[in-house]
Amino acid sequence: MAAKKKLTESMSKRLIDEVQRWGCMKQKGVSLKYMMEFGSRPSERNLLLSAQFLRNELPIRIARRAIELESLPYGLSEKPAVLKVRDWYLDSFRDLRSFPEIKDRKDEEEFTQMIKAIKVRHNNVVPTMALGVQQLKKGLGRKIVYEDLDEIHQFLDRFYMSRIGIRMLIGQHVELHNPNPPPHCIGYIHTKMSPVEVAHNASEDARAICMREYGSSPDVNIYGDPNFTFPYVPTHLHLMVFELVKNSLRAVQERYMDSDKLPPVRIIVADGVEDVAIKVSDEGGGIPRSGLPKIFTYLYSTAKNPLDENADLGTADMVTMAGYGYGLPISRLYARYFGGDLQIISMEGYGTDAYLHLSRLGDSQEPLP
Numbered sequence: 001m002a003a004k005k006k007l008t009e010s011m012s013k014r015l016i017d018e019v020q021r022w023g024c025m026k027q028k029g030v031s032l033k034y035m036m037e038f039g040s041r042p043s044e045r046n047l048l049l050s051a052q053f054l055r056n057e058l059p060i061r062i063a064r065r066a067i068e069l070e071s072l073p074y075g076l077s078e079k080p081a082v083l084k085v086r087d088w089y090l091d092s093f094r095d096l097r098s099f100p101e102i103k104d105r106k107d108e109e110e111f112t113q114m115i116k117a118i119k120v121r122h123n124n125v126v127p128t129m130a131l132g133v134q135q136l137k138k139g140l141g142r143k144i145v146y147e148d149l150d151e152i153h154q155f156l157d158r159f160y161m162s163r164i165g166i167r168m169l170i171g172q173h174v175e176l177h178n179p180n181p182p183p184h185c186i187g188y189i190h191t192k193m194s195p196v197e198v199a200h201n202a203s204e205d206a207r208a209i210c211m212r213e214y215g216s217s218p219d220v221n222i223y224g225d226p227n228f229t230f231p232y233v234p235t236h237l238h239l240m241v242f243e244l245v246k247n248s249l250r251a252v253q254e255r256y257m258d259s260d261k262l263p264p265v266r267i268i269v270a271d272g273v274e275d276v277a278i279k280v281s282d283e284g285g286g287i288p289r290s291g292l293p294k295i296f297t298y299l300y301s302t303a304k305n306p307l308d309e310n311a312d313l314g315t316a317d318m319v320t321m322a323g324y325g326y327g328l329p330i331s332r333l334y335a336r337y338f339g340g341d342l343q344i345i346s347m348e349g350y351g352t353d354a355y356l357h358l359s360r361l362g363d364s365q366e367p368l369p
């Protein structure tokens with residue numbers, strides 16, 4: 001197998017066998033509901049159980065990704081940035097596999113520190129992979145046929161989805177150690193999250209970026225009951241709404257550049273029985289129908305990568321503002337992670353509606369690519 005041969009070149013035989021063996025094991029998904037119920041009783045026993053689960057589950061998920069990173073088409077696996085990411089995955093796999101059985105509280109605490117460090121090690125995976133894709137595009141030059149790159153798109157979707165899951169599981173475990181969790185918070189989950197409030201905060205952040213770039217910003221009007229709450233992960237929702245509003249503000253701002261009256265962006269929050277739906281509507285001129293298939297891809301963007309040689313950026317915080325065209329595909333993965341979805345409907349010559357559906361029941365299992 002080609003992937004196995006390449007792994008051989010860079011690792012000891014024992015590690016290769018172990019990665020291959022663990023990469024074949026079955027992953028176990030968790031639901032939002034389960035995370036919430038389990039985390040609502042962070043007793044010593046539960047923390048121990050959670051750590052034991054992660055000691056087994058994380059190497060399986062990480063090994064899968066390490067193997068996939070070795071067998072990407074068009075030579076993407078050999079790009080320096082991708083090799084760097086591969087090494088982070090191998091280092092984390094090694095750390096997890098060399099950790100002895102977790103028997104007591106002391107082991108559990110050491111394990112928690114270790115997975116916390118793993119999470120930090122992987123902070124820059126998204127921009128670094130984006131850089132790898134750019135290195136590939138540069139190398140292929142004009143020969144590039146975007147339709148052929150669908151395989152890479154599919155891989156990146158699986159890869160980033162898996163990363164969301166791994167970070168959620170680690171973050172959730174680490175947060176359960178917080179002796180003074182904020183009210184109504186179980187790890188990353190807020191059991192009484194107000195989508196209107198999160199949408200408001202995310203819109204303000206997006207407006208601040210717009211102000212910085214253009215010197216002005218359209219208003220954002222939010223319609224919905226601010227007292228309505230449901231259990232969800234506020235950081236995920238913030239990220240999604242931020243990306244959608246940022247796109248809308250930019251579109252409106254660009255279209256009405258010379259006008260002093262900008263049509264506002266409107267957000268509607270609907271609380272259904274099954275779903276909470278959030279619509280972000282703008283009058284920014286829309287997207288041509290022929291361009292729609294491209295907006296969810298990772299490979300079309302011409303924007304500059306902040307980790308590129310000439311850019312002096314690259315902190316983890318830059319990820320969401322980096323502007324390398326990942327806003328929509330990554331937001332859709334976050335929505336799908338807990339059983340929701342994201343759709344974009346556009347009227348060219350008028351504006352765009354983004355529909356974000358979040359599953360309210362929280363009982364869908366994590367997608368496990």
Ligand SMILES: Nc1ncnc2c1ncn2[C@@H]1O[C@H](COP(=O)(O)OP(=O)(O)OP(=O)(O)O)[C@@H](O)[C@H]1O
Nearest residue numbers: 247248251284286295323324325326327328329352
């Ligand atoms: N509301 C919108 N109105 C018009 N065009 C849009 C809108 N939303 C998205 N687009 C188009 O879709 C493209 C992809 O959006 P996406 O959010 O994925 O990336 P980006 O905005 O270019 O970069 P980033 O989100 O990383 O800053 C945009 O570049 C833009 O051309």
